[in-house]
Amino acid sequence: NAGVTQTPKFRILKIGQSMTLQCTQDMNHNYMYWYRQDPGMGLKLIYYSVGAGITDKGEVPNGYNVSRSTTEDFPLRLELAAPSQTSVYFCASSPTGSGNQPQHFGDGTRLSIL
């Protein structure tokens, strides 16, 4: 019963490098989300998806890209890493996106850009 799995758990990048944060869920949830959490702050939505092939921007999408080719996977790509992207990244999923079926969160990826 894995739930939402994020890899890697930790990563250090140099400025200008690119990488993909992986997220997969085994609950057949339609909705998936990417959040970032800066130190001492709450989570802010980067991108979300309501189903395979459909993605949309959240509150802080600049510098990121996503794709959703399958129900299970929702990778987040950083193309040109910048120090401002140092954060903890959370992936989440939900069956319907509604509050009566709360989001399930992964354990997060701590990303440092140096």
Add this chain to the structure above:
Amino acid sequence: AQTVTQSQPEMSVQEAETVTLSCTYDTSESDYYLFWYKQPPSRQMILVIRQEAYKQQNATENRFSVNFQKAAKSFSLKISDSQLGDAAMYFCAYIQGAQKLVFGQGTRLTINP
């Protein structure tokens, strides 16, 4: 736009005592959900309790209960018989329909033995 405000960056309480964490929110909607999430040092986001706006009865989950004041747009969390394992960051969050979760800034709760 909806906003969620937690005015207490830090709180502390003696073990076995009761503590209340505050949360206010701003919305023009009448049907929505409110949540309290716990984030221990392990970084996991753990759902503590949920409140549906159209239900007047305050939600409870064991030692956790809320005081939901819809007209005042207030949603406080009460933790009774505080335990050392309750130490964590607590986030208040709001969602309306199939929209995004909006989080507050968080309150760091310390439990003193």
